[in-house]
Amino acid sequence: MIVVMQQGCTDEQIERVQEAIESKPGFKAPVWRGEERSVIGVIGSIYPELQSELELLPGVVQVLRVSKPYKLAGREFHPDDTRITVRDVTIGGNEMVVMAGPCSVEGEEQMLSTARIAKESGARILRGGAFKPRSSPYSFRGMGVEGLKLLAEARDETGLPVVTEVMTAEDVEVVAEYADILQVGARNVQNFILLDEVGKLRKPVLLKRGFATTYEELLLSAEYIMAGGNNEVILCERGIRTFEEYTRNTLDLAAIPVIKRLSHLPIVADPSHGTGRWHLVPSMALAAVAAGCHGLIIEVHPNPDKALSDGPQSLTFENFQNLMNSIRAVAAAIGREVAPPVEAPTAG
C-alpha cells in the first residue's frame, strides 16, 4: 500500500503514520518526501484492517492498494495453471469439460435418463441439485439425501463424477460422502462458515460467483477455502445482477480472461443461470468456449415444462446434443479439446 499525505502535512503526522505501520510485526514504512507531497510506503504481509486504520489518521489523503489481497488464489506466487483431477476428468487443462444434468434431482427415471444422455453426448461430469436454495419458502427445496443417493446411482451406472450443491456447513459431511465435487452456490459465496468448512475437505469445490460479487471478492472467497488447506477450487461465472431485466442475470464473460489473468484456478461458465432462458443458452455456451473457459455447466431436463425448478432455462435432450456438436467445433477452432460423443450401449 501507499499512503498519500496532504500537501503541507506536519512531520508529526508523517511519524504517526509510520508508527501505525511499523507497530505491525515485520512491517516497514519508508517515506518519500516530494516537493509537493509526501508519500509513505507500506511493506509487509496481508493485513486487511491496516488500510482502514491508516485512512483515519490525520494528514492522510488516501491509502492506495498495490498488492492483491489474495495470495493463495492469485497468480503472482503460483504462475502455473492449477489442474484438478476428479476420477478420470481433469479440469484446468486443455480439455474443455462439460458438466450437465437437471437443476434438481426429481426421481430415479429423470436422473438416470439425463445422465445417460449427458454421457452419450460427451459431457464428462453430472450435475444435479439435492439441496436447493429457493427464494420462496413455498418452492420445492430438493430431495435431500435421497437425491444424493440417486446422483450416486447415476454415477455408478455412467461413470460420470458428480457435482452437487451444499448449502450449509452441517451438510458438508453428508454431501462429501456422495459427491465428487461440492458446489458452493452464488448465494453462499460469502457464507464464510461454509467456506471454512469446505476448506477442511480434500475434495474439489465449485465456487460460484455471487450476483453482486466482484472478481476480487470471488478470489477472496476462494482464498478462504484455500487457507483451510483445500487447493482444489474451481471458479464459476454465472451472471451478475444488473439493471437489465430481460435476462435473469447478465453473464459477464470477461470474467473468463480476467480470472485466468489474476488467478491460476480453473474458471467455468454457467450459461443456464447466466441467462435464465433456454433459447439463449446455446449462444452463450459457445461464447464462453470461445472466451477460453475451462468448462461449462449446463442444465438439461427430459421435460423442461415439468421441471420442479428452473424449467425455463433447461435444454431438452435434443437441444443439448445439438449444442454439444457446436461446442466441439468452436473449441477445436481455438485449439481446445472436448470429449467426443459416446455410443449408447445397446441394452442401456
Add this chain to the structure above:
Amino acid sequence: MIVVMQQGCTDEQIERVQEAIESKPGFKAPVWRGEERSVIGVIGSIYPELQSELELLPGVVQVLRVSKPYKLAGREFHPDDTRITVRDVTIGGNEMVVMAGPCSVEGEEQMLSTARIAKESGARILRGGAFKPRSSPYSFRGMGVEGLKLLAEARDETGLPVVTEVMTAEDVEVVAEYADILQVGARNVQNFILLDEVGKLRKPVLLKRGFATTYEELLLSAEYIMAGGNNEVILCERGIRTFEEYTRNTLDLAAIPVIKRLSHLPIVADPSHGTGRWHLVPSMALAAVAAGCHGLIIEVHPNPDKALSDGPQSLTFENFQNLMNSIRAVAAAIGREVAPPVEAPTAG
C-alpha cells in the same frame, strides 16, 4: 397470474394451459377469449413453480403475476403495523428507536464505555458483533462466545437490550441465549437454512437487505422466517451495490416508504454500512428519520482509528451525541418520538 396467449393460438393450446393450472389442487383457470387474443386467469394459492411451467407451454406469450408472492410478510392480509417489543422497547410504533454500538466487540472496556454513552445519548438498543463475516480470511473474525458474554454484561449494566449477528444455523442456539434480537446479515439474506432456523425461535430477528436483493426478495426472505412461526421480523435497509464506488454502498432510502407500503413489518436503516464513511453517517441518518424509518442502527466506537473492523464508518462518542440531538429534532418535525438523553449515574 394471468396467462397471455399468442394471437391465433389453437383451442388445444388453451386447453393444455387450463389443464396445467387445474391439475394443481384447488386451482381454477377461467378463459377470456378476446377478439385479438385470449387470456387465461390463474386462481389459487401461492405456487411459485407454476409461472415457469406455464411459460414453457406452446402458445403462451407471457405469464403476468398479479398477486404478491409473500402472504405473511405482505400488508394485504395484515393491514396493521406489526410492533415488536423487546424488554421495554417497542419497534414499529411511533417511537423511532436508535440502536448503537461498535461494529465488533473487542473487549470489556470498549464495550462497556460504548454502552454507557449509547444509553446516555438516548439509544434504546445496543449493537455489537461477536461473530463477524469478513471478506478476507486474514481479517479479525470476532470474539465469538466471549463477545456474546461481554454484550450480556453491557446489557446487565445499562439495561439496553442487545442485537448481534448470527452467521450460521449451528450458532442460533448460543446466540439466542445471550441476544435479545438476532441479526441476519446482508450476506446471509438468502441463506435459507439460517432463515429456517431463526424461524423456529420466538425472538425478534433483524433481517438485513442484501447488496443485490430487491424489495420483493427481502420480503420473501422474511416470509421464510415467518413461515416457521416467528412473526417478529425487523427489516433493515443497509445499502445496495451500484456502479458508484465513492460510497461503500448506495443507501436506498426509498426502501423505507416502499416497505411500509408493501409490508406491515418495521423497517430500520443502517447509515454506517450504507455509506462506509463516518462523515456521511449524520446526513444519511437524518434523511432516514425524515423518510419515516422505525429505527436506526449506528456504529459508535471509542477510538475509530483503532477499531478492528469498520473503523472508517464509526462515529466517535462526541459525534454520536451530537447526532442524537439532531435526530430528536428531525423526528419531532415529523411527529415521531425519540428517547431523551439519560443523565449519567454519578459513579458510572
Add this chain to the structure above:
Amino acid sequence: MIVVMQQGCTDEQIERVQEAIESKPGFKAPVWRGEERSVIGVIGSIYPELQSELELLPGVVQVLRVSKPYKLAGREFHPDDTRITVRDVTIGGNEMVVMAGPCSVEGEEQMLSTARIAKESGARILRGGAFKPRSSPYSFRGMGVEGLKLLAEARDETGLPVVTEVMTAEDVEVVAEYADILQVGARNVQNFILLDEVGKLRKPVLLKRGFATTYEELLLSAEYIMAGGNNEVILCERGIRTFEEYTRNTLDLAAIPVIKRLSHLPIVADPSHGTGRWHLVPSMALAAVAAGCHGLIIEVHPNPDKALSDGPQSLTFENFQNLMNSIRAVAAAIGREVAPPVEAPTAG
C-alpha cells in the same frame, strides 16, 4: 498521480516512464526507489491522457490517481460555497429553495393554475418542460417555443423565476431568451456539445446527474460548463439506475453530503424522477431536506391522471401544499429556512 513499478523492473523501464512524464511541458517525475519496489511521482497540471499512456509502458503495474480531475468544480481551490442568485432567489445559501411545476407545459390554464399554487405554497422557482426528451418517438414531445412563452407568462404573473430544459445546442439561444435557469437533463449529462454551449451563457444551469453517472463524472460535466466561463452550475441528484425495478430510479441521497464535500456548487434533489411514484415523493423530499440539499425540484399537476407526461410521479395541489408544510418543519429542525406560504390574492 503515482506510477507503481513491478518488482525487479529495470532502470531503463524507470527512465522511460520518467521521460514520458517529463516530456509534457512543466511536468516533473521524481523517483522513489524502495527496497521492494520503485514508485514514480507525477507532478504537473491536469492531463487526462497521461494515465492511459503510462499504464501501457513496460514495467508499470498500476498508475494511481491522487488529485481530482476537476479543478473549477472542486472544493480544493474554491473552499467557499457558491451562491447563485436568480432574480430575488439565492440557491446555495441557508435557504432551502423549492422549485415546482408540471413535468410538461400543456396549456395556459394548466400552467397558470400550477404557478399560482406553487407561489402560494412557498415554492420560489417555477419548473415546466417545453422541450421533452421521451424514450418513445410516439410520446408527446412538448409544446416547444409556445411552451416557453407560457412559462414566461406564468413568471410575469407570479414573479417566480423559471427553470426549463434545453435539449440541444441549437436551442440554447431561444431557451435562454425565456428561461432564468436552463436545465440540462439526465440523458444529456455527457452531451458535451450542449455543455460547451451552455458554458458560453452567463445564466445559471441546472445540471442533472445521469442514470449511470458517477459523482466524479457529474463534476467533470460541470467542469465543461465552467471551463467555458459560466460558473453558475446547480447540480441535481435525480436517481440512478440499479437492479431495483420497483422505483423508476434509485434516488441516491448520499450524493448530497458527498457533493457538498467534493464541490462548492449547490446540490438539489428531484424526488419526482428519483422515485417515479407520487406516493413516495413526500418521504423522499423530506429525506433530501434532512440530508442537507440546497433545493428540491418537484412535479405538481392540477390533474395527474390527465398529464401528458409523468403523471404517476406528479403531486396534486393538495398533496403539494401539505408537503410544503412538512418541508418547512424538517428544514427548521436542521436550521435551514424555507420560504413561507404566500396569501393568495383575493381576485386571483
Add this chain to the structure above:
Amino acid sequence: MIVVMQQGCTDEQIERVQEAIESKPGFKAPVWRGEERSVIGVIGSIYPELQSELELLPGVVQVLRVSKPYKLAGREFHPDDTRITVRDVTIGGNEMVVMAGPCSVEGEEQMLSTARIAKESGARILRGGAFKPRSSPYSFRGMGVEGLKLLAEARDETGLPVVTEVMTAEDVEVVAEYADILQVGARNVQNFILLDEVGKLRKPVLLKRGFATTYEELLLSAEYIMAGGNNEVILCERGIRTFEEYTRNTLDLAAIPVIKRLSHLPIVADPSHGTGRWHLVPSMALAAVAAGCHGLIIEVHPNPDKALSDGPQSLTFENFQNLMNSIRAVAAAIGREVAPPVEAPTAG
C-alpha cells in the same frame, strides 16, 4: 395492455377505466369479470402515455404490458433479417464483418498505415473518430472536419467504407458528406434530437447501446431513427455499467441473441470499449463471434502507448492480425464467413 382491477372494485371504477381507454380513437376495452377479480383488455395502437394514465385511476391495481412498444424495429411485423449494404459490404447476412481502426484520427500517417493493415487483415470497414466525446474538458476532442478528410483519403486508397461518430444534429450534414456509416455513440443513445436528425438521412447509422440502456430502450432509440424513414440501423453492444470496476464496462454478450430475437436489425459488438483493456479484447471478440454477432468493431493503433485516446484498449497491428486469424476460425466453426486477408500491394 391488460388492466388488473382490485378485488371488490365497483362497476363505476370499471366503467371509468373503459371510458379512459375507449376515448382514444380506435381503442376498445373488453372486460373480463372473474369470480375474484375483473380484468380489462386494451386493444389499439401504440400510445405510450396510456399506461401511466390508467395506473392512476381508482380501483386499478396494475397495468400490464403485452405488446412491445416498438413496431418498426421489432421482429413481429418484420420477420426477415434486415441486410444493410455499404458499397460492397453487407451487414446482417452470413458474413461476419470486421470494422477496425484507431479510436481517434490523429494524422495522415497514423490513419493510412492503420487503414492498410485493416484492409490486409480482412477488415471490411474502417473506423476512426474525428469528433470525440470526452468526459474531461481537458482531453483531446478530435480533429474535426480535418479528421473526416483523412478518413475519406484512407477510404479512397483502400476502398474500405468509413464509419465515424457524429455528436450533434448540427454536424450530421458534414459527417454524412464524408462517412459511409454514421455512428451515434453510447452517450447519445437518448439524444433524441440527434436521433431525429440521422433519421432524415438515407445512410446507415451505427447506434451504440448506452451504459445504462436496456434492450428495449435501445430498440426504442432505433425506432426514433426508423420513424424518420431511415431503416438502415445497425445496433451495437459495447458494454454496460455495473458494480464490477476491473473492466471499463461489462460487455453483455447476451444482447446478441436477445436482439436477434426481438429485432430484425443487425447487431455488432465492440470488445474494445466493452472491456477497456487490450489484453481482454481477443477473448471477447471471439466470444462475440461465437454468440452470433453480425460484426465487430475493434480499435487498432500503430502505437497504442502514444494514442491520444483509448490507448489501453487498442490492439497493435500484430495483435490485430493474429486476432483476425482466430476470428476466421471461430466464425467458420459456426458456419459464418469472414473476409480473407488481402495481399499487400508491392509498392504500398
